Structures are given as C-alpha cells and as structure tokens.
Amino acid sequence: MSQIPLARRSPIAPENCNLARTIEIIGDRWTLLILRAALYGVRRFDDFQAELGCPRTVLSGRLKILVDAGLLTRKTYKVPGKRARPEYVLSAMGLSLRPILVGLTQWGDVWLGKGEAPPISFTKAGSKTAIRAAFVDPEGREVRPDQIRAVLRG
Amino acid sequence: MSQIPLARRSPIAPENCNLARTIEIIGDRWTLLILRAALYGVRRFDDFQAELGCPRTVLSGRLKILVDAGLLTRKTYKVPGKRARPEYVLSAMGLSLRPILVGLTQWGDVWLGKGEAPPISFTKAGSKTAIRAAFVDPEGREVRPDQIRAVLRG
DNA sequence: GGGCTGGATTTCAATTCCGAACTCTTTCAA
C-alpha cells in the first residue's frame, strides 16, 4: 500500500540537502504567512502586521531573515506628503516560490476544504478553465506524479 | 518590475484560507523535516530521531500532530524475534505532498545550490531529462507564470 | 515647536525547546 520502501536513513544527509536548506529558511509558520501575504501584494510592515496578527518583534525578525536570504528586497516608497518608508517586495527568488504556494493552496483545497468550493482559484489569462500546479518535462508537457523518478548523483 | 500590484490586505482572510490552514499544519521546521524523511522511506521513531537530531519530546509531539491531522498513519510492525513496535507511514494525504516537497527541493537547487550539481534530481520514468514544477491547464499543457490569473469566488 | 505616523526596539511573563536521563516492555542470552 505504501509506495515508499522502508529506509532507516534518507539517502542524502540533511546537511547537504537542498530541501533541508530550503526548510531552514522558509519552514516556519510566520515566514510562510509573510510569503503568502507578499504573493497577494502586501508590502508594508503595518499591513503585514494587520494581516498576520503576529507580534511586531517577530515580524521584524522574520522580514530581516527573508531580506538577508534574498527572498524579499527592501525598497523605499514615498507617499507624497509623507516621509519615505521601506517596503518589502518579492525578489525573483521569492516570486519563484509562487507555484509551490499555489500547490499548497490546492493541497489544502483537497484535504482541508470541508467540501466547500475553494475561495480562490487560478486560471490562464483570457480563459475560464482552472490551472493547477504540476510537473512538466522540458517541453512543457505534464508528467504525472507516478511517473516521477528520483535520481541520485554519484 | 514587481509583477504583483500593491495590496493593503490579502483578498482572503487567513481564517478561511486553505493555504493558511495548510501552513498551520505543516508550516513548521521539524514537521517538514519529518515529512522529508518520511518521503524518503523513514518510518520508525528512532530513525526519525537519528535523521533529524531533534529532541525526542519534539518528535513525539510532531508525530502525534501529523497522525491526528491524517498525514501519517500509525501502524504496528514486527521484526521476527523482536517485540511489536509502531511505525509511522504516509497516508494518501501525506503522499500527495510529494510534488510540493520536490518543488521545494528544486527551488533550493536553483537558489541555494552553491553552483554544485544537485545531489538528487527528478526525471520522468524512462527518460533522462529533468522535470520541473510548473502550472498546467486541464489538458496538461504548461501555463507560463505571467499568464496566471487568480479568481475569487463570489 | 508639537503632534502624527509608520517602522522598529524594549520589556517581561508565558510558552516552547533542548538535552540528558529515566521508564517500560518484550526478547534473547547466560
């Protein structure tokens, strides 16, 4: 029934596993919620704070981590008549997490959705049909999950 | 430059957002590392502990959460001549996170990879070319990131 | 100057985490 054969250890030590490294950066409740908000267009400190409802200390710290890691870029914006403020904009590095967060959203729709229609869905521009996160080969054709093979180097 | 227009709040309140709900369950360092190990075939308490190096109390708690949430199933295994022990195997719900963890791995390969060849890569069965996470339409054709539109219900 | 505003820091109790030792149960070995 379980597709995965028993292993006592993973084939890659967590120290040099890029998945483990990724988890070190974004594997955190608040960090993920910040990225969620950022992908919806939130950029300012107080807006993040209102959105997440987290302590300002935590928000401040997490934003710093994300900027240092390169997922967010700290820019300055200026509303006329107000002083300049920093805003936190997704970099290309952060933007490229979008398929993953959409994938997580769709996973939640399936397994946590309580039968309701999902509150947000995704379509191709100019079309009404839904799109989904998936794997594709180099030519852009879908590869079904059961066709995925892992290959170890060396 | 930034593709995402400024927003003061996200269009969906975190309370009834399936992405936020997902993050509540698996948005945690140790939880994600447990799932990583589980997807590599690790099943037993002490093996998880050796793999993650986390306190046994934390592991015990996280496993309980994952079992309660339905991602792991607690079964009993018996090595001949040894007493029966519990093991934690991925349910269908947990297995369906695999594409997401593969996506995170590849994101790490691109952005954290330090120029080395990734220690693990993914291909389509019977092929040698790499696959990648992307969006597809219902027919399985790739949709480029700039063509994605979010649609709110209601 | 004095108030306002949006970032960020300080403070401190409450929680969570860590690490090591300890428990409990069954099986094997002396």
Place this chain on the structure above:
DNA sequence: TTGAAAGAGTTCGGAATTGAAATCCAGCCC
C-alpha cells in the same frame, strides 16, 4: 532465573523563543 538489550516513548530542569503591550525614533505636517 536473572539480567542485559533494544525501541519507543516520558520526565525534568535550564535555555531560548514567543506574545502582547508599551516605548522609542525619525521625518513630515501645521
């Protein structure tokens, strides 16, 4: 029959992190 081993936890202090609120701080307005 006693005892050692092994696996899966639990117990227990001390350390670190979190949460909530108050405070600070810099520039823009009047």
